[in-house]
Amino acid sequence: MAARIAARCCWLVLLALAWVLPVQGIERIRLSIGDIRAPGLSVQGVELQFAAGSKGPELRIAHLALGERAWRGLHLSCPEADAAFPEIRCRRGEIRVGAKRLPLRIDFRFDPLTSAFDAALRLSSGSTVDIRHDGGNLVEVVLTRFEIGELSGDLAGFAAQVSPALAAELAQYAAKGTVDARLAWRQAGDAGPHEKLQLQARLSGGSFSSPDGLQAAEGLALSLDLTARALAAGWDWQGRLAWEGGEAYLHPLYLRSGPVLQAEGRLNDDELVLRMATLKLEGVDQFALTARIAREPPSLQDLTLSLAGGDLAILGPHWITPALVPALADRLRFAGHVGAGAEIRDGQLLSLDLVFDGAGVSLAGVDEGGEVRGRGLAFGPLSGHLPWSATAPTRASLQVQGGYWEALSLGAFDVDALLDGGQIAFGQIRIPLLDGALVLDGLALEHGAEGWRGQGGVVVEPLSMALLTEALGWPSMSGILSASMPGMRVSTGEISLDGALVVSVFDGYLQATGLRVSEPFGVASNLRADIEARHLDLAQLTDTFSFGSISGYVDADVKGLELAGWRPVAFDLRLASSPGSYRRRISQRAVQNIGALGGGGAIAALQRGVLSVFDTFGYRELGFHCVLVNGICEMNGIAGRGRPDGGFPIVRGGGIPALDVIGYNRRVDWQELVDRLQRVIENNAAPELH
Amino acid sequence: MPFFRIRSLLLAGSLALAASACVTINIYFPAAAAEKAADRIIDEVWQTHENQPPQAAPAEQGAGQ
Amino acid sequence: MNARHGVPGWMRWLMAGLLGCMMAFAVQAQGNLEIDTPAISALKSSMQKRHGQLAPLYASGAIGLAADGSIALRDASAVPLAQRGSVNALVAAENADRSALYREVARANQHPEWEADVRSTFAQRWIDRAPAGWWVQRGGSWVKK
Numbered sequence: 001m002a003a004r005i006a007a008r009c010c011w012l013v014l015l016a017l018a019w020v021l022p023v024q025g026i027e028r029i030r031l032s033i034g035d036i037r038a039p040g041l042s043v044q045g046v047e048l049q050f051a052a053g054s055k056g057p058e059l060r061i062a063h064l065a066l067g068e069r070a071w072r073g074l075h076l077s078c079p080e081a082d083a084a085f086p087e088i089r090c091r092r093g094e095i096r097v098g099a100k101r102l103p104l105r106i107d108f109r110f111d112p113l114t115s116a117f118d119a120a121l122r123l124s125s126g127s128t129v130d131i132r133h134d135g136g137n138l139v140e141v142v143l144t145r146f147e148i149g150e151l152s153g154d155l156a157g158f159a160a161q162v163s164p165a166l167a168a169e170l171a172q173y174a175a176k177g178t179v180d181a182r183l184a185w186r187q188a189g190d191a192g193p194h195e196k197l198q199l200q201a202r203l204s205g206g207s208f209s210s211p212d213g214l215q216a217a218e219g220l221a222l223s224l225d226l227t228a229r230a231l232a233a234g235w236d237w238q239g240r241l242a243w244e245g246g247e248a249y250l251h252p253l254y255l256r257s258g259p260v261l262q263a264e265g266r267l268n269d270d271e272l273v274l275r276m277a278t279l280k281l282e283g284v285d286q287f288a289l290t291a292r293i294a295r296e297p298p299s300l301q302d303l304t305l306s307l308a309g310g311d312l313a314i315l316g317p318h319w320i321t322p323a324l325v326p327a328l329a330d331r332l333r334f335a336g337h338v339g340a341g342a343e344i345r346d347g348q349l350l351s352l353d354l355v356f357d358g359a360g361v362s363l364a365g366v367d368e369g370g371e372v373r374g375r376g377l378a379f380g381p382l383s384g385h386l387p388w389s390a391t392a393p394t395r396a397s398l399q400v401q402g403g404y405w406e407a408l409s410l411g412a413f414d415v416d417a418l419l420d421g422g423q424i425a426f427g428q429i430r431i432p433l434l435d436g437a438l439v440l441d442g443l444a445l446e447h448g449a450e451g452w453r454g455q456g457g458v459v460v461e462p463l464s465m466a467l468l469t470e471a472l473g474w475p476s477m478s479g480i481l482s483a484s485m486p487g488m489r490v491s492t493g494e495i496s497l498d499g500a501l502v503v504s505v506f507d508g509y510l511q512a513t514g515l516r517v518s519e520p521f522g523v524a525s526n527l528r529a530d531i532e533a534r535h536l537d538l539a540q541l542t543d544t545f546s547f548g549s550i551s552g553y554v555d556a557d558v559k560g561l562e563l564a565g566w567r568p569v570a571f572d573l574r575l576a577s578s579p580g581s582y583r584r585r586i587s588q589r590a591v592q593n594i595g596a597l598g599g600g601g602a603i604a605a606l607q608r609g610v611l612s613v614f615d616t617f618g619y620r621e622l623g624f625h626c627v628l629v630n631g632i633c634e635m636n637g638i639a640g641r642g643r644p645d646g647g648f649p650i651v652r653g654g655g656i657p658a659l660d661v662i663g664y665n666r667r668v669d670w671q672e673l674v675d676r677l678q679r680v681i682e683n684n685a686a687p688e689l690h
Numbered sequence: 691m692p693f694f695r696i697r698s699l700l701l702a703g704s705l706a707l708a709a710s711a712c713v714t715i716n717i718y719f720p721a722a723a724a725e726k727a728a729d730r731i732i733d734e735v736w737q738t739h740e741n742q743p744p745q746a747a748p749a750e751q752g753a754g755q
Numbered sequence: 756m757n758a759r760h761g762v763p764g765w766m767r768w769l770m771a772g773l774l775g776c777m778m779a780f781a782v783q784a785q786g787n788l789e790i791d792t793p794a795i796s797a798l799k800s801s802m803q804k805r806h807g808q809l810a811p812l813y814a815s816g817a818i819g820l821a822a823d824g825s826i827a828l829r830d831a832s833a834v835p836l837a838q839r840g841s842v843n844a845l846v847a848a849e850n851a852d853r854s855a856l857y858r859e860v861a862r863a864n865q866h867p868e869w870e871a872d873v874r875s876t877f878a879q880r881w882i883d884r885a886p887a888g889w890w891v892q893r894g895g896s897w898v899k900k
Contacts, residue, residue, distance in 0.1 A: 213832030213839070247836050251828075254840035322840055326847035493858045518862065519855045523801040524794035562793065569793035630791060719872040720788065727788040727860065728873075728880040731795070735802045738884070 050088060057081060057088055073098045076106065086113045111135065127178075137187035148206070149176040177206030177220060188230075195230035197237075206246065214251035221245030221257065234268025252322045258282050271295055283318070285309025303344040310338040312359055328363065328521070331372055335360040336381055354386040356398065365406065366523055367565055379403040384415075393420040407472050408433060422447040426456070434471065436463035436482070443488075451492040458485040458497060465505055475544045479505030485515065494518050501529075506544075508535030508553065508578075525565070531558040535578050538622075546684040548590030553578035554622060568670075571628050576639065577621040585616045586651060586659070593680045594650065594661050597673065618655025633668045792863045798856045805849055818846060819890030819897055824857065824878035825850045829890060829897055853877075 031048045045062025061074040074097055078090035093106040103124035110117050114135035121129040130142040181201035188195050206220030226239035242260040249255075263277035274291040281287050289305040312320075316334030325332060336359030343350045360380025367373040384398030396417045403410040411432025418425045426443040443456030460483035469477045480503070487498030497515040504510075510533040519525050533556040542550045555578045562570040577584070623638030637648030643662065651661035732738070809826070812818045817833040818826050828846050831839045857877060861869040882891040890897050 209832055211832075212828075212830055213834070214828070216832065216836060216839075218836050249831065249836050249839040251831070252840065252843045254837065322843065326844045327851040329841070329844035329848075493855060494862075518794060518859070522798075522851060522855050524798045524852075524855050524859055526794050564793040564797060719866075719869050721872075721876060723788045724860075724869075724873060724876040725880060727790045728877045729884070731790060731799060731856070731877075732880055732884050734799050735806055736884070737803065737806070 057090060071097045087111050137189040137191060139185045141181075141183040141185075143179055143181040143183075143201075146179040146181070147176075148179060148203075149174075172211055173208040173215070175206070175208040177203050179203050197226070197228040197230075197235070199224065199226040199228075199239075201226075204245075214249070217246060217248035219246035220248070228267070234266050236264075236266050238264035252326055253319065254322070255318075269295070271301070283311040283314025299347060300344065301346060303342070305340075305342050307338075307340040310340065312336050312338055331364040331366065331376070333362045333364070349390060351387070351389045351391075353388070355384075356386070357383050359383070363521065366525075375404060375406050377403070377405050379410075386419075388419050390421070393418055395419070403431075408468075409471070411437075424454075433460075434463045434467040436461040440488075441486075445490065453489075453491045455487070455489045458488050458499075459483065460501065465503065475546075477505055477544055478540075479503060481505075493522075495520060505536070506540045507537035508533065510536070526569070527563045529558075529561050531556070531561055533557070542590060546681050548593050548684065549587040549616075550585070550590050550622075552582055552584040552619075552622070553580070568628060569631075571626075573624070573626045573628070574639075575622070575624040577623070584619050584621075584654070586619050587616050588614065589684065591617065591651070591659065591661060593684065596680050597676050614657050617653065617657055617659040619659070620652045620654030622651055624650055628670055631670050633670045633673055635663060635666050635668055637663055788860065789863045790860060792859065794859045795856065795863060798852050798859060802849065802852050802856070805845065805852075808845060809849065812842060812845075813885070813889045816890050816899070817842065819892060820878075820881045820885055822878060822882070822892040822895070824874040824881065825853055827892070 030050075032046070035042070035044045042063070042065040043061060044064075045060070047060045047062075048057065049060075050057040057076075057078055059074075059076040062072065064071045064074055074095065076093055076095050078093040080091040081093075082089050088110045089108070091107045093108065095102045095104065095106060105122045106119060107122075108117070108119035115133070116135035117131070117133040119131045121131075123129075125145075125147055127143070127145040127147055129146065130140075130144070132138075132140040132142075179201060181199065183201075184196075184198040186192070186196040186198075201222075201224045203220060203222040203224075206222065207216075207218045208220075209216035221244040223242050223244055224239060225241075226237060228235045228237035230236075240260065240262045243257045245257045247254070247256050258281070260280040261277060262280075263274050265272065265274040265277075267273070272291075272293045272295060274289065274293075277289050277291070279287040279289065284307055286308040287305070289303065291300065291304075292302040293299070294301050312334035313336075315338070316332070317329070320334065321329050321332050337357040338359060339355040339357070341351075341353040343352075358381040360378065360382065362378030362380075363376045364372045365374025365376035379400050380403060382398050382400040384396070386396040386398065387394040388396075396415070396419055398415040399412070400415060401412045413429060413431045415429055416427040418427075424445045426440065426445075429440040429443065431438045431440075437460070439459040439461060441457040441459060443454065445452050445454035460481065462480045462482040465477045465479035465481055468481060469475065481501070482503075483499070483501035485497040485499030485501065487496075489496050489498075495517040497517075499513070501512040501515065502509055503512075510531060512529045512531045514528070514530045516528045517525070518528070533554075535553045535555065538550040538552045538554055541554075542548055554575055556573065556575045558574075559572040560570060561568060621638055623641070625636035625639070627634040635648070636642075637650045638652055641649050641652065643649070646666075647662040647664050648666070649660055649662050651659065653659045809818065812834070813820075815833040816830050817828065819829045821827045826846055826849055828839075828843055831842070834842050857870050857874040858867070860873045861867050882893070885891050885900055887900050889900050891900055892898075
């Protein structure tokens with residue numbers, strides 16, 4: 001830009017001089033030139049004085065305005081000059097503005113016969129500007145080590161001519177850097193019918209920063225090659241811009257050097273058109289775009305882009321996560337390839353097309369402390385086409401070859417969806433899971449101001465508990481899990497499921513209703529449900545968990561169960577013998593284990609005592625009540641059987657021999673209880689050696 | 691006839707009054723309690739302990755023993 | 756039960772309604788809000804852990820407490836360029852936790868519709884409680900406390 005203004009300014013002055021100096025045999029010249037006006041430039045009262053043998057040529061300009069800036073009383077004088085006919089030479093010339101000397105020296109050579117002109121400005125900072133005019137159609141400007149910061153005022157002034165809005169923006173960005181540039185400007189003439197411009201520029205050590213630091217770059221090295229040709233419709237240009245060094249933060253993206261833009265287009269008073277551009281970018285095989293940018297105010301009007309062979313493993317962390325879900329930056333991972341096409345018309349996104357090829361996405365799990373832990377959720381490899389249009393509904397189709405959710409592997413499934421503006425209506429999605437499937441029926445989502453919300457239905461086609469428990473690493477259970485939850489509602493931070501999840505297990509069943517998942521992807525993720533279990537066979541249950549042996553059946557009700565990180569943190573559990581007539585026996589080991597849970601030493605006495613000769617005892621009923629709040633289990637035994645001494649019976653004896661198990665400690669630390677249970681199960685599972 | 695009209699107006703008015711009175715009834719947001727709750731959470735997140743005992747206290751105890 | 760004698764049926768309904776309303780007026784939540792839920796604890800500990808990274812950013816003015824109960828990257832120039840992306844991720848993660856916290860507090864008290872009130876109460880308290888030197892948003896502009 002600086003190069004251009006310098007060129008423009010000098011060109012006009014030279015042109016003026018060339019017109020007024022077609023004379024030979026100069027002894028003394030004194031020329032007055034009228035006003036020169038051009039866009040962004042106004043020169044008034046130009047006077048050139050040259051006398052052979054005197055101390056040198058002098059140039060005075062009464063008023064020079066360049067953009068917003070103006071200078072009065074410019075005076076160029078040459079202490080070392082000679083007029084070796086027909087040339088006028090000046091060395092170590094000085095320029096004063098009023099009484100102030102500018103921090104630069106000028107050497108120039110001027111041939112009034114050919115109008116050839118050669119000037120070199122040496123700024124005190126060490127940078128130089130060389131301007132050469134061959135007297136014909138060519139003007140060359142060479143900038144060497146030109147500091148941007150030094151001329152930022154002029155730059156802003158020039159920018160104000162191009163676009164006041166841009167200038168206002170630019171003024172805030174403390175731009176710095178060193179420019180080396182060569183600009184050749186050829187007027188239409190013998191060499192060609194069109195005005196031509198050729199620019200090679202290099203910026204090094206460039207930096208800028210918006211006041212809030214959200215748009216900034218450091219250590220910038222850019223190189224630009226540009227050629228342009230003036231046509232009636234504007235400048236036809238083509239060029240290459242390479243980002244060779246440095247880093248930038250363009251909120252919210254952090255970018256590093258590497259990209260190379262190759263482009264051609266047209267520039268006129270209203271707009272900048274990129275007819276064809278290709279961008280070389282890390283992680284992308286091919287990236288092509290066309291664009292139309294309005295100049296005042298600067299705004300992107302139209303854009304079409306197409307991207308092929310995008311490597312999601314690279315594009316994910318650099319572009320997708322920061323732009324779309326920065327909060328999940330640590331946990332979200334991508335793989336595979338994507339192709340994309342997008343179209344913007346009049347500043348509005350018109351269409352977006354994504355094609356996935358072997359793509360994968362995974363979201364790592366997180367524990368309550370916010371640390372990344374566990375396998376989390378993943379889908380892929382997935383392939384398919386996801387088109388979106390602002391004007392018409394489109395149909396997306398993805399083939400997902402699998403995935404996992406924590407310990408559970410998901411089978412291959414297809415996703416078909418109708419996209420309409422901010423709404424997505426999914427067809428049935430059937431995700432194979434073990435020997436059954438998770439089926440999402442009629443899921444419809446809508447993106448609004450508060451995020452995604454929607455509804456649908458969930459069905460779990462029967463899964464065998466044997467496989468499920470094996471996959472989860474739990475003690476093996478037999479049975480079937482299935483669910484029918486027709487009323488699923490999704491809102492920001494919550495998924496609620498109306499309907500029931502039923503597990504037929506241990507000869508009875510277990511039914512979960514009122515399922516609600518809060519903050520599914522955050523640290524506060526928790527699951528709430530009410531569970532009703534009926535007629536669970538204690539013999540199978542105790543056998544499964546290696547807890548001695550109890551025969552009989554129990555019913556259980558768990559109200560307000562809340563799981564955080566799959567661990568229960570609150571519930572109201574009530575367990576009682578099922579009604580009916582069946583054999584009720586409890587083994588000595590089970591009694592001992594119950595005692596061990598209580599942490600008492602009373603059981604040891606029992607072992608040594610008379611009762612140790614019996615292997616099993618009869619019982620009339622079992623009952624247990626635990627309200628878990630804040631890590632404390634508030635315990636109670638069989639309902640309505642509290643004892644005057646504060647004890648509560650958990651097992652009420654009956655038959656021969658009869659045995660009561662009575663608890664006395666009503667407040668038990670839940671974690672302690674779980675640890676003891678774990679120890680009991682481990683001790684029982686281990687082979688016993690006597 | 692006019693009697694009935696007045697009566698029906700009265701009825702409508704009363705119902706509207708009752709309805710509007712009822713509409714305003716909900717459990718008010720307990721602003722003071724919420725501030726207290728916010729302060730407790732902020733204390734924990736920022737680890738600020740305004741009522742922290744002076745540093746000297748434990749030292750004195752230690753000296754007394 | 757004859758409407759012609761005694762109090763007309765509609766009047767009885769009205770009376771009952773008004774009485775109900777008057778009684779309902781007396782219902783006003785009092786005491787403490789429930790904040791001791793596992794979800795809130797998890798959010799608190801996650802935010803507490805993150806605070807170690809955020810504290811120097813508050814102090815340098817890189818981030819500030821916004822009027823809507825979130826935090827905002829207000830002067831990224833206080834952070835080295837290469838780290839601005841991760842600071843932005845940190846801000847986004849904190850804001851995700853804060854939004855979840857406001858939702859969970861409202862939910863824990865069986866009034867999900869209080870979320871906006873909870874948010875604005877917290878917004879005010881974060882700002883009021885911020886130590887000197889931190890930047891807070893007041894009346895749409897950033898001020899240093």
